[in-house]
Amino acid sequence: IGNSFDKGNGGLATNMERAALFYRVGALRGDIVARYNVGRSEYIDLGNHAIAIRHWKIAAEGGSQDSLDALREIYNADGKMPGKEFISKEYLDFAYRACHGAQMEVKSEEREKHRSEE
Secondary structure (H helix, E strand, C coil): CHHHHHHCHHHCCCCHHHHHHHHHHHHHCCCHHHHHHHHHHHHHHHCCHHHHHHHHHHHHHCCCHHHHHHHHHHHHCCCCCCCHHHCCHHHHHHHHHHHHHHHHHHHHHHHHHHHHHC
């Protein structure tokens, strides 16, 4: 729903406030894509870099490659992008392992589900 308000899909008028509300609801319910979108909105639209990075960290640990990529981009920007002070090399290493582990867990569940259907 948040994306529909963000992009104006489905005949809805673009409304960033409503989009942000639905992104937050999704994030509170554990949706990692919504968590990524909250981080993107906080970072790009509102300039709340610490809050954005906190959301991206949670989403990356849940398996969001987009969030991990955003964190890596900020870390590797050598101060050209705000927020590097909230990301350590040790945390980035941890996030890579956690993200990969979460992605493999999902892939394994899908594989097992498919095998049981055959």
